[in-house]
Amino acid sequence: MNNIVEIKDVTISYRENVALKNITLNIEKGTSLAIIGPNGAGKTTLLTAINGLGNVLSGSVKVFGVDITSQTRKKIGYVPQSSAIDSRSPISVRDVVMIGRVSKIGLFRRPSREDKEIVESVMELVSIKELSEKPIGHLSCGEQQKVAVARALAQQPEIILLDEPTSNLDLKSQKEIIDLIDKVYKEKKLTIVFVTHILSHIPSSCKEAVLMKRGKIVWFGDIEKALNKDLLSELYDCPVEIIKRQYA
Ligand SMILES: Nc1ncnc2c1ncn2[C@@H]1O[C@H](COP(=O)(O)OP(=O)(O)OP(=O)(O)O)[C@@H](O)[C@H]1O
Ligand SMILES: [Mg+2]
Structure with a gap:
């Protein structure tokens, strides 16, 4: 397996506020991965960790098989x-x-x-x-x-991290950005990690998902299985109905 990102038992805090708790996640090269979860789940913090930023209290983050340096950050x-x-x-x-x-x-x-x-x-x-x-x-x-x-x-x-790129956009602009992410993925053959908490904003190229809640990864797997009524209702602490992927 060719992991481009290896996050092992990572805890990150903002002063006394622990935002990520013992996170372990491997991302394979060439993957398009959606990170899903409610506000404050730690999605942005996870991206900053992959980008070599964040106050890592314990654990390790390796990208391209090495600890992150200013040289490796140029490829993100x-x-x-x-x-x-x-x-x-x-x-x-x-x-x-x-x-x-x-x-x-x-x-x-x-x-x-x-x-x-x-x-x-x-x-x-x-x-x-x-x-x-x-x-x-x-x-x-x-x-x-x-x-x-x-x-x-x-x-x-070689990796592109997108943090809720469709927030504050109207429907047409949302679709344009989603289509753009798909186009970039197909043409550039990058590894894409895409954060959202709006489930209709998942590009069709995203094949895997990480579900996050209160600083933890609570689920990781096939995106189609992630878009499951019971799983998401528990994630968001409210009833969620799955209709269909809007832009598939
Ligand atoms: N600069 C900061 N200083 C202190 N606490 C922070 C800071 N940034 C984030 N946090 C806290 O860390 C936790 C995770 O925040 P994070 O921004 O990673 O969540 P998120 O999943 O991206 O949320 P959202 O969907 O609202 O963007 C939250 O409890 C948040 O309050
Ligand atoms: Mg965020």
């Missing part, structure tokens, strides 16, 4: 839960996407022709080329979310 793209951008920010969409190259080229080196080509190609993939000259602050939430995905892809990561 991260789309944060909220990327509120000041609407007065004058920086263009193209420049925001170029930020994704900074970890590769360094802060003070000029982007090469190859860097520029990579930025253009990810903007093409994410369908934001026509927005490239616009100031980032002038974009809608959904458009900004696409830019955040493009910025992470410009890094040419």
Whole structure:
């Protein structure tokens, strides 16, 4: 088995508040994994652990078979839960996407022709080329979310972590982002870890799920089995009805 992420007995806290308790999880290379659970379950904290951040009290996190260093972090793209951008920010969409190259080229080196080509190609993939000259602050939430995905892809990561990328979006934008995640998965053959607590927002490419509650992994397995009335009612402490996967 080719595990790209190996989390072993990890406990993470924010000062005295323990957010993850003795978590063990292996993620296979090339997997598309959904992390599901109610507010405060520890989903974002789990992503930060994979991204080499977080106050790890005990246990170990290995990515690509080694302890996480600044070098390994370059191969991990991260789309944060909220990327509120000041609407007065004058920086263009193209420049925001170029930020994704900074970890590769360094802060003070000029982007090469190859860097520029990579930025253009990810903007093409994410369908934001026509927005490239616009100031980032002038974009809608959904458009900004696409830019955040493009910025992470410009890094040419081997793993991409997406933390609730459809929150605050209208139905059409939700569908566009879900379709985009599927497209990225298929075209780039990345390992994708995708966080949500809205069950209709799971891309069809996600084949496995982790269910989290109160800082623990309570279930791990096939996504189709995870979308189970009894399992989810217990997870969310309220009755859940399964209708069908909205975007399958
Ligand atoms: N910066 C912080 N300082 C203190 N406690 C925090 C901090 N961030 C998160 N926590 C706590 O850690 C726990 C897990 O939070 P986390 O953000 O990982 O949950 P989540 O599953 O991502 O929730 P949500 O669905 O609301 O995004 C919660 O109890 C939360 O209050
Ligand atoms: Mg969160």
